[in-house]
Amino acid sequence: MAAVATLPVRSCLIDGEAFVSDDSGLAVFDLIRSWPTNLSAVLCAFDLLEFDGEDLRRSPIEMRKAGLVQLLHKPSQGIAVNEHYVDGGTIVFAQACKLGCEGIVSKRLGSLYPSGRSKHWVKVKNPAAPAVRREAEEEWR
Numbered sequence: 001m002a003a004v005a006t007l008p009v010r011s012c013l014i015d016g017e018a019f020v021s022d023d024s025g026l027a028v029f030d031l032i033r034s035w036p037t038n039l040s041a042v043l044c045a046f047d048l049l050e051f052d053g054e055d056l057r058r059s060p061i062e063m064r065k066a067g068l069v070q071l072l073h074k075p076s077q078g079i080a081v082n083e084h085y086v087d088g089g090t091i092v093f094a095q096a097c098k099l100g101c102e103g104i105v106s107k108r109l110g111s112l113y114p115s116g117r118s119k120h121w122v123k124v125k126n127p128a129a130p131a132v133r134r135e136a137e138e139e140w141r
Contacts, residue, residue: 014046016079043080048071057113060112061112069081086109
């Protein structure tokens, strides 16, 4: 990804998910599968796992997020820092559902970056989101 090459760092490992926005500006992860070109795809950056050779996975989430924000402080086409909130999870989830988003992930402050699932990270899905409905339908087949 060309955007990564412009970052002021020798090396980094960013956890994120690529997406393409629909005409209203809403991230629709399914669009990435059928998009004819990835030029308009964006990496939604969630976490910073390595920076200049330093493994950050055993650092608390708030330190990794601060490093990510610092690394990506200049606007870049192709990479966006995922907004995070310390309070108001219920309100954030309600707004995400209202927008038609797939859901939210809540991460306990102080949590480390796990290999696999973690009891400190909880994904709450919007049951009305198209991707979640399709996922449920596929489970019944």
